[in-house]
Amino acid sequence: MPSSHVLVLNCGSSSLKFAIIDTVSGDELLSGLAERLGELDPQIKYKFNGDKQLIALSPNDAHQTAIAKLVELVKQLQLDSNLIAVGHRVVHGGEHFTKSALITPDVIEAITKTSSLAPLHNPANLLGIEAAQSAFSHLPQIAVFDTAFHQSMSPEAFLYALPYTLYKQHGIRRYGFHGTSHAFVSAEAIKILDLNETNSKVISAHLGNGCSVTAIKNGKSVDTSMGMTPLEGLVMGTRSGDIDPGIFNYLTEQLNYSAKQIDTLLNKESGLLGISELSNDCRTIEESAADGHQQAALALDIFCYRLAKQIAAFVVPLGGLDALIFTGGIGENSDVIRAKVVAHLSFLGLEIDNDKNLAARFGSEGVITKQTAPCAIVVPTNEEWMIANDAANIAQEQK
Known part of the structure; x- marks a missing residue:
């Protein structure tokens, strides 16, 4: 061989x-x-x-x-x-x-x-x-x-409503990230669920210290939550995700923040850490919330609410939903967060199966909802394998 x-x-x-x-x-x-x-x-x-x-x-x-x-x-x-x-x-x-x-x-x-x-x-x-x-x-x-998978997005999905010249001259647009992970788990989910790749509608939620959601139609990314940088979109471990851009002006003019201080605030001091004032580690926050820590519970609620809103929004470009995929360190292991998010999305026909949800942790994959269509499924990501596979294919082409 x-x-x-x-x-x-x-x-x-x-x-x-x-x-x-x-x-x-x-x-x-x-x-x-x-x-x-x-x-x-x-x-x-x-x-x-x-x-x-x-x-x-x-x-x-x-x-x-x-x-x-x-x-x-x-x-x-x-x-x-x-x-x-x-x-x-x-x-x-x-x-x-x-x-x-x-x-x-x-x-x-x-x-x-x-x-x-x-x-x-x-x-x-x-x-x-x-x-x-x-x-x-x-x-x-x-x-x-990381960005390649999202290059299939259309201009209506990737452009900001800014003067067009900023895009043409400086490349200011939405690019998206975690593309290797989203590509891997969506392909795996399509195989596991026996979906038709050329007629499939899945949403992938990659949840770790960095978090993003991608709408994948017929195997291609059509929209994603991260933007020009990984700061846009969901609440994350230490990143704020979406905020009112007017806050920048308030921080500089009213609170005398420098641009560097704002960058540090939004990227390293916000998200789960900023709200809980405890940690960016989801396990710590879940344990503290269970023990009655109010800000830890609030951090979880905000994280899940914002995530569910983004998932629901991505049904629009898909025109329906076959499967919701959870992956990444939080997505693969936190039955608590998965249950909260699925509860928010019950209007889509999703209902958590508690036993299946508990079983699909620590490297185990599987459907975690009672219904089969649409369903929520856990698929452990494997970005390293995707990188290795692409590299091997290209290396073989050079021979």
Whole structure:
């Protein structure tokens, strides 16, 4: 059997998530995280054959060092001989990319130009690409874009009601994110439920520290809740989601906030954390709400209400609903939030099945409602497999 292993890299500003995946079996042979890169105590945590290990790095070691250590580890574990490609998660592809792409100088230039739309993400993604090209120069490198899946949206869905020149000259529009996850779970749900992909209407709710909802008609994204940046849309762990833009002016003129302070407020101090004043971790908030903490309960109520409103709104572009998909860390594990959201959507014919809802947690998939059409279903996401699969397909095309 030909080699089928792909190294998947997901570079953040101070982290590097990695995995080696067999694209034939779907097995994850190696997985890990290099964290706190560029800080005083960086380290690499990894899992191989069920064993968890830790590699301490030197103070201020960055992505290049982490990838060099990863190369050593891959060779030490004798996983290098079967590698056929490196797949990179790239957050923002702008309008340049409607699908995954072999990384060439032109692709790097396009990712660089798009960095202004994702200043916290794309530069980090480029660091990972540069380091991986140096370390794995013999392997094809493939970029897989979070935004690509949403490039099927029509102008009525992706344009803001701003002067048109801002879109034409500066690319100010809605792009959407979590595309790899939405693409994976929607395809899986269509298979599990035996739906016709060319005549299907599903809504995918990816719920984690970042949250987004996507309306998927006939296998294609037709609308999504995140916008030009991942800040738009739902209430999230630390992000506010949609707010009145007039609040910006009030914060600057009445409360003397700077632009940087507002950015920090909306991205890092709001959402579940801001309302509860406890945590951005849904588990902590659920436990506190159960113990009678009023702001924790309020945070859950606001989160679920806003999520249900967005799901209901996306029935409009679909013209109906076959299935509602829950995925991501919260979507896959919080039976409490799923039950609250489904209760809000009872007018669509959805009714939670408590036993099924409890069973579909911690990696288990399954329908969680009493009715079969429409239904709500939990599908664990697997973005790494999607990246690996795209990378393997493109690598094979290059031979």
